[in-house]
Amino acid sequence: MKTKLTLAVFLIIGFAALSFKSGDDVHKSGAFKYVGATTCVGACHKTDSQGKQLDIWQNSKHSQAFKTLQTPEADAIAKEKGFTTPAAETPQCLKCHVLGKDMDPSEFESSFSKEDGVQCETCHGPGSEYKKLSIMKDKQKAIENGLTVHTDGAAFCTTCHNSESPNFKGFNYEEMWAKIQHAKPKE
Numbered sequence: 001m002k003t004k005l006t007l008a009v010f011l012i013i014g015f016a017a018l019s020f021k022s023g024d025d026v027h028k029s030g031a032f033k034y035v036g037a038t039t040c041v042g043a044c045h046k047t048d049s050q051g052k053q054l055d056i057w058q059n060s061k062h063s064q065a066f067k068t069l070q071t072p073e074a075d076a077i078a079k080e081k082g083f084t085t086p087a088a089e090t091p092q093c094l095k096c097h098v099l100g101k102d103m104d105p106s107e108f109e110s111s112f113s114k115e116d117g118v119q120c121e122t123c124h125g126p127g128s129e130y131k132k133l134s135i136m137k138d139k140q141k142a143i144e145n146g147l148t149v150h151t152d153g154a155a156f157c158t159t160c161h162n163s164e165s166p167n168f169k170g171f172n173y174e175e176m177w178a179k180i181q182h183a184k185p186k187e
């Protein structure tokens, strides 16, 4: 009920409502912007005490997912699938390998790079608002400001790791999560 009302009011006020930036409305409006891996990492997500998320991601295949599409091997796969464009320009390949190839430029800040393939915000949501330390420290506040938290990891991963991938060889969540897990160490 409340949601319906909020939505109705939101539609009437339209764009003006965006400038208020309060709670849920902003979340639904898509006012959060993608800031890119470098901004996400900042001074924090690279230290030992924070859990070295930068190193783990850089050394994972996710950070290379766009570059993978720029190879003759990828072009051959695309061709075999009947696509006439190179893999790195084929939307049906980009959709899992790159964040934002088909999104409006207004959703990105200039610090964002699509070349970074599957990156922090692919999985965690656009960070322009929750990146502030005062917000990030408080998980609930961070969620209200665009952070996505995954309670069912396997369900999330298989939105890309599925048989629609030309190279799909099955997906074992425990095994695959072990390869990229990057939790903050317990103090």
Ligand code: HEC
Pocket (backbone or CB within 6 Å): 061, 062, 064, 065, 066, 068, 069, 095, 096, 097, 118, 122, 123, 153, 156, 157, 158, 159, 160, 161, 173, 176, 177, 178, 179, 180
């Ligand atoms: C947005 C799509 C997407 C999501 C969501 C995603 N992945 Fe991936 N993942 C990829 C792509 C694309 C590759 C291949 C990258 C390459 O090789 O260039 C990949 C590769 C990997 C690899 C390396 C493959 C190997 O055999 O070593 C691991 C491990 C992995 N993903 C784990 C996960 C886990 C765990 C999750 C969920 C927490 C996840 N991925 C969610 C797209 C995704």
Ligand code: HEC
Pocket (backbone or CB within 6 Å): 068, 069, 073, 074, 075, 077, 078, 081, 083, 087, 090, 092, 093, 094, 095, 096, 097, 159, 160, 161, 162, 163, 164, 165, 166, 167, 168, 169, 170
């Ligand atoms: C549904 C998501 C999805 C789509 C669509 C997709 N990929 Fe991938 N791709 C993946 C994942 C996930 C992996 C990692 C392989 C794995 O571990 O399952 C991958 C791996 C690869 C690799 C790495 C080499 C290998 O053998 O593992 C290449 C090359 C590749 N994809 C090319 C393409 C091309 C070309 C297209 C378009 C025709 C495409 N992909 C479409 C998800 C996708």
Ligand code: HEC
Pocket (backbone or CB within 6 Å): 037, 040, 041, 045, 053, 054, 057, 062, 118, 119, 120, 121, 122, 123, 124, 148, 149, 150, 151, 153, 182, 183, 184
């Ligand atoms: C393939 C998806 C994926 C990518 C890429 C990824 N993460 Fe994560 N991350 C997860 C999942 C899934 C979890 C565990 C569940 C959760 O907290 O949502 C997690 C957990 C975390 C946590 C721990 C949260 C806590 O409360 O303990 C931090 C911090 C984090 N990620 C930061 C990053 C940063 C920074 C990057 C980029 C350098 C990144 N992640 C890239 C999927 C990803």
